[in-house]
Amino acid sequence: MDYPISSDGLPARDSGEWAREKLWYVERYIGIFNQGMKKHWADRAYVDLMAGPGRCIVSQTGAEFPGSAVLALQSKVPFTQAILIEQDPVPYAALSVRCNAPDLKPTPTLLQADCNSPEAVRLIRERVRPESTLAFCFVDLLGFDVAFETITAITATRRIDLVITIRFATRKTRRFIGRSSPRNTPAEATTGRRSALLTTTGRATCSEAGGTSVHRRPSSTALALLRLSG
Numbered sequence: 001m002d003y004p005i006s007s008d009g010l011p012a013r014d015s016g017e018w019a020r021e022k023l024w025y026v027e028r029y030i031g032i033f034n035q036g037m038k039k040h041w042a043d044r045a046y047v048d049l050m051a052g053p054g055r056c057i058v059s060q061t062g063a064e065f066p067g068s069a070v071l072a073l074q075s076k077v078p079f080t081q082a083i084l085i086e087q088d089p090v091p092y093a094a095l096s097v098r099c100n101a102p103d104l105k106p107t108p109t110l111l112q113a114d115c116n117s118p119e120a121v122r123l124i125r126e127r128v129r130p131e132s133t134l135a136f137c138f139v140d141l142l143g144f145d146v147a148f149e150t151i152t153a154i155t156a157t158r159r160i161d162l163v164i165t166i167r168f169a170t171r172k173t174r175r176f177i178g179r180s181s182p183r184n185t186p187a188e189a190t191t192g193r194r195s196a197l198l199t200t201t202g203r204a205t206c207s208e209a210g211g212t213s214v215h216r217r218p219s220s221t222a223l224a225l226l227r228l229s230g
């Protein structure tokens with residue numbers, strides 16, 4: 001994959017305006033999470049399974065904006081720990097430089113690995129302690145790069161809010177999600193299917209109180225917020 005060079009001289013992710021919109025929601029959820037939970041959880045962890053290089057560029061316009069990992073480290077009320085995983089060496093190297101800037105908090109733990117690997121799962125579970133840590137995990141799916149078994153393994157007996165992006169634009173995604181009736185919107189279909197997927201593992205169940213929601217925008221990306229009982 002080719003990475004354009006951004007104004008800071010490092011490779012960035014070639015993105016579209018939809019990415020900015022997606023990150024708008026992620027940034028706001030991060031703010032709500034840290035502000036709302038700071039009195040309840042002294043240890044709040046940010047986990048990014050597919051962190052990217054930390055900066056995005058819209059190639060048509062040249063517009064630049066921070067990626068999810070940098071946004072997380074800019075949170076006004078900071079996380080107390082951050083675990084950033086990226087498998088590709090080019091974005092990983094750029095991420096390492098950007099995320100160690102002195103104005104960002106906390107200093108993250110970086111891992112260059114497949115997020116489905118036992119090493120990645122072990123690291124996350126070691127750092128997200130069942131008794132003392134509340135975590136926010138962002139899964140910016142490109143396609144089906146993260147196995148549901150990985151999500152199950154990471155979240156079992158841990159308290160983790162998940163935000164997962166799902167792209168509707170690809171034929172593979174549409175086939176995967178399916179539609180139980182022609183009247184179903186993709187969001188409704190996704191909610192049902194995803195809940196089913198998570199519950200059939202027997203490990204993670206969506207909370208009774210409507211803990212699953214999918215926000216569907218006119219663009220081709222949806223964000224699913226899942227709160228799983230640990």
Ligand SMILES: C[S@@+](CC[C@H](N)C(=O)[O-])C[C@H]1O[C@@H](n2cnc3c(N)ncnc32)[C@H](O)[C@@H]1O
Pocket residue numbers: 013023049050051052053054055056066067068069085086087088091113114115116140141142145146
């Ligand atoms: C959609 S981008 C992430 C963008 C990032 N969230 C942002 O806001 O800038 C997905 C990233 O995940 C990486 N990736 C793909 N499959 C992966 C895997 N199995 N484990 C870890 N990283 C992966 C890709 O190299 C890419 O940089």
